[in-house]
Amino acid sequence: MSKxxxxxxxxxxxxxxxxxxxxxxxxxxxxxxxWNGLGGKIEDGETPEECVAREVKEESGLKIKNPILxxxxxxxxFDDENDWMVFLYTVxxxxxxxTDCKEGHLYWIPDHDLTSLRLWEGDKIFLKWLxxxxxxxxxxxxxxxxxxxxxxxxxxxxx
Numbered sequence: 001m002s003k004x005x006x007x008x009x010x011x012x013x014x015x016x017x018x019x020x021x022x023x024x025x026x027x028x029x030x031x032x033x034x035w036n037g038l039g040g041k042i043e044d045g046e047t048p049e050e051c052v053a054r055e056v057k058e059e060s061g062l063k064i065k066n067p068i069l070x071x072x073x074x075x076x077x078f079d080d081e082n083d084w085m086v087f088l089y090t091v092x093x094x095x096x097x098x099t100d101c102k103e104g105h106l107y108w109i110p111d112h113d114l115t116s117l118r119l120w121e122g123d124k125i126f127l128k129w130l131x132x133x134x135x136x137x138x139x140x141x142x143x144x145x146x147x148x149x150x151x152x153x154x155x156x157x158x159x
Contacts, residue, residue, distance in 0.1 A: 004084075008087045012038070012092075013111075019037075023104040026103045039055045066091070070088050072085065072136075121147035134154040134155055136152050138153070
């Protein structure tokens with residue numbers, strides 16, 4: 001029986017670039033070889049905002065301020081076992097120096113080059129939504145690591 005895992009995903013923005021993590025260090029990583037934002041599982045008793053701040057600090061050494069919740073995405077059976085609910089943030093205010101990440105290498109990527117990276121197919125779709133002012137909820141369906149479909153609702157809804 002699957003369980004729901006709650007997680008955060010954060011895209012740090014600076015001067016037309018986005019901080020991305022190239023996942024190449026962690027063993028048995030479902031994301032191995034792909035590029036992701038920063039984030040991870042929400043721990044017991046933690047709010048999504050507390051989690052995103054902790055995960056960004058752990059993975060990059062940067063301390064974020066004023067994360068903006070852009071949307072919530074559900075990935076039913078994403079890892080062929082569990083349903084993932086991901087709180088998606090952007091951040092443009094942060095301080096500190098980049099440190100090494102145990103999961104991969106961190107790079108500032110020009111925004112116009114993001115979709116040319118080896119991303120999950122769904123990421124190429126939702127990364128465009130981060131530029132919008134409207135909040136969204138979405139569901140992305142993957143089967144055995146392959147994108148199948150998605151649906152999205154933007155708020156406020158159009159009449």
